[in-house]
Amino acid sequence: xxLKYIPNxxxxxxxxxxxxxxxxxxxxxxxxxxxxxLIAGLSDxxxxxxxxxxxxxxxxxxxxxxxADKFLMFAAFVTLAWxxxxxxxxxxxxxxxxxxxxxxxxxxxLTVAPIHGEPTGASKLNTxxxxxFVLLTISHAWLGQPPTLALQILGAAILxxxxxxxxxxxxxxLTRSREAKHPD
Numbered sequence: 262x263x264l265k266y267i268p269n270x271x272x273x274x275x276x277x278x279x280x281x282x283x284x285x286x287x288x289x290x291x292x293x294x295x296x297x298x299l300i301a302g303l304s305d306x307x308x309x310x311x312x313x314x315x316x317x318x319x320x321x322x323x324x325x326x327x328x329a330d331k332f333l334m335f336a337a338f339v340t341l342a343w344x345x346x347x348x349x350x351x352x353x354x355x356x357x358x359x360x361x362x363x364x365x366x367x368x369x370x371l372t373v374a375p376i377h378g379e380p381t382g383a384s385k386l387n388t389x390x391x392x393x394f395v396l397l398t399i400s401h402a403w404l405g406q407p408p409t410l411a412l413q414i415l416g417a418a419i420l421x422x423x424x425x426x427x428x429x430x431x432x433x434x435l436t437r438s439r440e441a442k443h444p445d
Contacts, residue, residue, distance in 0.1 A: 265317035268308035272325040275304045279336045286340045291403030298396060301333055330388070331359055337395045346398050351416060355391065358423045365434050373441045381429045387422035394419060 278301045285294040308326065312318045335356055342352035370376045380388075394415050397407055 264315070265319060268312040268317050269319060269322045269325055271304050271308035271311075272322065272329045275301050275308075275329045276325075276332055278304075279333055282333070283336050283340050286337075286344060286399070289344075289402075291399050295396065295399050295403070298333075298337070298399070302392070305330065331363070334388075334391055334395070335359065338391075341395065341398055346402050351420075354420065354423060358427050361427060362430050365430065369434055369438065373438050381426055381433075383422050383426040383429060387419060387426050390415060390419045390422060 278297055282294055282297045282301070285291070285297060305326070308322075312322055312326075338347065338352040338355045341347040342349045366376050394412065397412060397415065400406060401409070401412060
């Protein structure tokens with residue numbers, strides 16, 4: 262095994278953690294769910310650090326890392342909606358945004374040119390808000406904290422950054438597609 266594949270193996274481990282996270286939420290074992298999500302977050306930071314620090318970047322890792330993140334957030338939001346901690350419409354919007362972005366990326370890759378992931382500032386902020394929302398929603402279910410109002414404000418911030426980042430991705434994709442078909 263080559264050392265440069267260690268970040269990829271960490272990503273795969275993060276993907277495997279999704280099943281016990283979902284199980285712990287379904288079983289209302291919120292402390293365990295929080296712990297597993299924190300481990301997943303630390304593993305995300307570790308694989309990113311190793312890839313950058315030692316230049317252990319691979320094409321597979323470039324695909325695995327965001328896929329692991331999306332899979333975890335998708336599973337968390339769907340499960341939180343399933344058990345009634347988050348409104349189903351809210352989870353549908355969060356997941357729907359990712360479906361739109363992923364579908365657009367695949368379509369672009371297949372019909373225009375290879376895609377190079379470039380998350381926007383709004384998208385990065387949205388990811389931070391989503392992670393915080395998941396963690397704080399589980400904390401609220403377990404400990405009653407933070408207050409519901411804090412979750413509602415964070416939810417509104419998620420909806421705002423979803424709207425902004427979705428428009429940014431769609432317009433950027435359309436512009437790049439037009440430029441690739443009609444270079445000047």
